[in-house]
Amino acid sequence: QKEVEQNSGPLSVPEGAIASLNCTYSDRGSQSFFWYRQYSGKSPELIMSIYSNGDKEDGRFTAQLNKASQYVSLLIRDSQPSDSATYLCAVAGKSTFGDGTTLTVKP
Amino acid sequence: GAVVSQHPSRVICKSGTSVKIECRSLDFQATTMFWYRQFPKQSLMLMATSNEGSKATYEQGVEKDKFLINHASLTLSTLTVTSAHPEDSSFYICSAGVTSGVDYEQYFGPGTRLTVT
Numbered sequence: 001q002k003e004v005e006q007n008s009g010p011l012s013v014p015e016g017a018i019a020s021l022n023c024t025y026s027d028r029g030s031q032s033f034f035w036y037r038q039y040s041g042k043s044p045e046l047i048m049s050i051y052s053n054g055d056k057e058d059g060r061f062t063a064q065l066n067k068a069s070q071y072v073s074l075l076i077r078d079s080q081p082s083d084s085a086t087y088l089c090a091v092a093g094k095s096t097f098g099d100g101t102t103l104t105v106k107p
Numbered sequence: 108g109a110v111v112s113q114h115p116s117r118v119i120c121k122s123g124t125s126v127k128i129e130c131r132s133l134d135f136q137a138t139t140m141f142w143y144r145q146f147p148k149q150s151l152m153l154m155a156t157s158n159e160g161s162k163a164t165y166e167q168g169v170e171k172d173k174f175l176i177n178h179a180s181l182t183l184s185t186l187t188v189t190s191a192h193p194e195d196s197s198f199y200i201c202s203a204g205v206t207s208g209v210d211y212e213q214y215f216g217p218g219t220r221l222t223v224t
Contacts, residue, residue, distance in 0.1 A: 032211060043200045043218040044151070088151070092211045095141050095202075099150040 006098035019076040023089030032092035033072045037085045079105040109135045113216035127187045128219045130201030136181035137203035145198045191223045
């Protein structure tokens with residue numbers, strides 16, 4: 001079983017819509033989680049971290065964590081074409097990543 | 108956020124030669140550094156994890172004699188691809204982890220694109 005599993009993509013949403021990205025993890029003891037964005041040909045960029053159950057908002061991004069169900073999600077509101085990228089979920093300290101979900105925001 | 112640099116950003120070398128890639132944490136001391144490889148349209152693959160002053164821990168299937176990792180200080184780690192072959196052509200990315208209180212975050216360098224001819 002992979003440590004981190006992400007919902008299969010690719011995901012396509014129209015500009016202005018909400019994009020929802022999901023991730024499940026296998027180690028119930030995991031405490032901290034990250035979302036990274038990776039543009040084609042570039043290295044990943046940390047966009048959100050979350051440690052506590054519930055929601056964490058940062059601008060148009062909201063990370064949600066549910067430790068009981070072992071999932072973490074990322075919502076992107078008012079999606080923009082510049083949000084088109086691959087989004088990677090990671091568990092802190094594990095150093096392994098999900099395969100990523102490729103998001104395309106269509107103008 | 109913290110800044111991690113990598114050098115060189117792009118390198119082309121001939122088959123059989125060795126290439127060294129440097130990774131530096133610029134404004135923090137990294138508890139741990141990680142080396143990843145990424146082939147086109149594939150996910151990141153962790154190659155090895157290193158802590159300053161100790162030997163790197165390699166992931167299964169990664170040849171430690173081919174991919175030499177040296178973690179000389181809390182701000183510098185190097186990856187040397189020895190006797191490179193065309194199949195080693197890939198995007199190599201380092202990452203530095205830092206603990207701040209109970210928080211732990213991991214930041215990536217910009218990557219090094221290696222082409223072996």
